[in-house]
Amino acid sequence: MDDTSERVVENPIDDDELLAQIAWYYYVDGLTQEEIGGHLGLSRIKVSRCLDKGRRTGLIQVQINSPYEGSLRLGRALVERFGLADARVIPSLAGAPRGARIGQAAAHFLGRRLVVRDLLAVGWGEAVMATLDRLAPTLAAREISLVSLTGGVAAYLDGIGGRTQKGDIHLIPTPLRVSSPEFAGALRLEPYVRDVMTLALTAKIALVGIGAVSPQATLVNNGYCSASEIELFHRQGAVGDILGYFYDREGRILALDLHTHMVAVDPEHLRRIPTIIGAAAGPAKVEPILGALRGGLINNLITDEATAQELLNRRD
Amino acid sequence: MDDTSERVVENPIDDDELLAQIAWYYYVDGLTQEEIGGHLGLSRIKVSRCLDKGRRTGLIQVQINSPYEGSLRLGRALVERFGLADARVIPSLAGAPRGARIGQAAAHFLGRRLVVRDLLAVGWGEAVMATLDRLAPTLAAREISLVSLTGGVAAYLDGIGGRTQKGDIHLIPTPLRVSSPEFAGALRLEPYVRDVMTLALTAKIALVGIGAVSPQATLVNNGYCSASEIELFHRQGAVGDILGYFYDREGRILALDLHTHMVAVDPEHLRRIPTIIGAAAGPAKVEPILGALRGGLINNLITDEATAQELLNRRD
DNA sequence: GCTTTGCTTGTTCATATGCTCACTTTGTTG
DNA sequence: CAACAAAGTGAGCATATGAACAAGCAAAGC
Incomplete structure (x- = not known):
């Protein structure tokens, strides 16, 4: 009776559980994929695929326990120059899709900060969605609750829809922009909306995107603003x-008519949250990031090498 | 000018930082070791060795973000049977040294629970030392402070000596056992000793070893007890x-003369700490673990498959 | 009933990785 | 200064791994 093969017949263990088991054998015990296969009654290739899936979905994440982790050269330079709490700079690799990699980096960054049953406040934008995508397993495993900082429910659902999610999700159940200031005001005073906004400001960590003022901005793509407004x-x-x-180059929120139509937490109030993480990269984002940094709208930054370099090159 | 090679000349980056950089490229960016070598001006083999070192020292740690992670079959069974908060069961592999693997598992377990600037209370024993060994980089990275639950300073120093350690280390500056109850009592009342013990009980997490009542017990090996005392x-x-x-099979602390000679936190007081993690494995540890579980002296257990199976086989 | 489509599974093969061993460097001690 | 030990380095090779491809299978559609 070969004890390596008969032990694990039992029930057709649930998928995630199997994956966790495999990951454990592979990464913690250092078994080879073939050995794991034998142990669990699977073909080597299947083990390989499970591991791949685990890595892709973020179920398996690598921790780098080093004080330097967050401060690799450029990151540290950013921290010093702009008085940030922390910064993560990912290498600018030619082939890889930038959005996804920023998301991954942000997910990794958050993975080190989120505690079991934590509450994470999330803003709006592509980077935020990419991050939530990669963060989903962590959120489920640690029973993290999410709370939105802005209206625009539909967009949020894209980012988190269909995932296993053990914590609560508190969305602001309104559009991001409405047709009149009066309507926006009324919505903001709705008890449920107020409650969510209040809750959001109790979070210890917020993740926000940083939008550019350009006709290609996500706000425009999603129909919240017209190109001509952006120009204005x-x-x-x-x-x-x-x-x-919107804010100016010093990070001061402008007094735009648009803002009166918004149903979203005011960035000024956001400052009550101790850790505000901004994620953005690309040439178009240099000016937006600079403004946000100067105005202290964010105190943690995720970006890429090229963008970081550009940020540091600017002489104020 | 090939931008992949000239970028990284600069300063002869400190070792840990280099390692973190490599780990990041490898695990997060998925570059091959050869590519990293080119990027950083190192030979492929050196990159490979750095990674190996990182994994061995625990600087690189894999997170498995699954609710099942802690509850793989046997673990879950232990949790249910003994009303534990959580349990980790590592596979019993023939060739591998058990102590080190228990240490690694415990380090991994703790890695998911320790928060930046946390305080960790540590007991005494081989498993605890093995854990601290593997945990060192995490402790440094998160600025974890340590506080000892027992005297016996020298033994502690072995486990943590020479490591980079950003948090404080609070040791009880006494032997573990002294010659008379009076002397032990006096030591326990010493202000500094009292302070450390009080501090220890404010920790959220404690890690303790579980000793067997046998002539091979670590207590005997270190000369704290004689074999004949153990027999008694x-x-x-x-x-x-x-x-x-020492406790009986129900986990009740016995009224032994020895205890009056000890300078260590009383396990009864230990209960104030919400998370008490016991680590031990091996046939000799089955009875000791059972007692600790029955008496609720610990509420989290790290052990191996064989031991877990044995624990579950016992009908109370 | 048959086909189509999409998904899972296993095979083959190129590549990435880690190990062994011989060699070099570095630091230490007489 | 020489001699030696200890750590570090690189080449070659066996092994582990992932990707491309092909076969099998099940559900959906005609």
């Missing part, structure tokens, strides 16, 4: 937006 | 010890 904001000194609020 | 304790119903205090 640009004339008025806007260099970027956070949570749909 | 055995006759009096002792099945195991925690922090140098």
Whole structure:
């Protein structure tokens, strides 16, 4: 009776559980994929595929326990120059899709900060969605609750829809932008909306995207702003937006008419959250990031090498 | 000018930092070792060795973000049977040294629970030392402070000596056992000793070893007890010890003369700490673990398959 | 009933990886 | 300064791994 093969017949263990078992054998015990296969009654290739899946979905994540981890050269330079709490700079690799890699880096960054049953406040934007995508298993495993900082429910659902999610999800159940200031005001005063917004500001960590003032901005692509409005904001000194609020190059929120139509937490109030993580990269994001940094709208930054270098090159 | 090779000349980056950089490229960016070598001006083999070192020292740690991670079959069974908070069961592999693997598992377990600047209370024993060994990089990276639950300073120094350690280390500056109850009592009342013990009980997490009542026990090997004393304790119903205090099969601390000679936190007081992790494995540890479980002296267990199976086989 | 489509599974093979061993460097001690 | 030990380095090779491809299978559609 070969004890390596008969032990594990039992029930057709649930998928995730099997995956965790495999990951454990492989990474912690250092068994080879073939050995694991023998142990668990699977073909080597299947083990390989499970591992691949685990890595892709973020169920398996590598921790780098080094004080330097967050401060590799450029990151540290950013921290010092802009007085950030921490920064993560990912290498600018030619072939890889930038969005996904920023998301992965942000997920990794958050993975080290989120505690079991934590509450994470999330803003709006592509980078945020990419991050949530990679973060899903962590969120489930640690029973993290999410709370949105802005309206625009549909967009959020894309990012987190269909996933196993053990914590609660508190969405602001409104559009991001509505047709009149009065309507926006009324919505903001709705008890449920207020409650979610209040809850959001109790989070210890917030993750926000940083939008560019350009006709290609996600706000435009999603129909929340027209290209001509963007042009107008640009004339008025806007260099970027956070949570749909535009600010100038010093990071001061502008007094735009648009803002009165928004249903979202005011970036000024956001400051009550101790850790505000901004994620963005690319040439178009340099000015927006700079503004956000100068105004202290964020205190943690995830970006890539090229962008970081550009940020550091600017002489204020 | 090939930008992949000239970028990284700069300073002869400190070792850990280089390692972190390599780990990042390899695990997060998925570059091959050869590519990393080119990027950083190192030979492929050197990159390979760095990674190996990182894994061995625990600087690189794999997270398995699954609710099942802690509850793989046997673990879950233990949790249910003994009302534990959590349990980790490692596979019993023939060739591997058990102590080191228990240590690794415990380090991994703790890695998911320790928060930045946390305080970890540690007991005494081989398993604890093995764990601290593997945990060192995590401790440094998260600025974890350590506080000892027992005297016996020298032994602790072995486990943590020479490592980079960013948090504080609070040792109880006494032997584990002293010659008279009076002397032990006096030491326990020494302000500094009292302070450390009080501090220890404020920790959220404690890690303790579980000793067997046998002539091979670590307590004997280190000269704290004689084999004949052990024999005597055995006759009096002792099945195991925690922090140098022996208990019976129901986990009740015995009224042994020895205990009055000890300078260590009382396991009864230990209960104030919400998470008490016991680590031990091997046939000799079955009875000791059972006692500790029955008496609720620990509420988290790290052990191996064979031991877990044996624990579950016992009908109370 | 048959086909189509999409998914899972296993095979083959190129590649990535880690190990062994001989060699070099570095630091230490007489 | 020489001699030696200890750690570090690189080449070659066996092994582990992942990707491309092909076969099998099940559900959906005609």
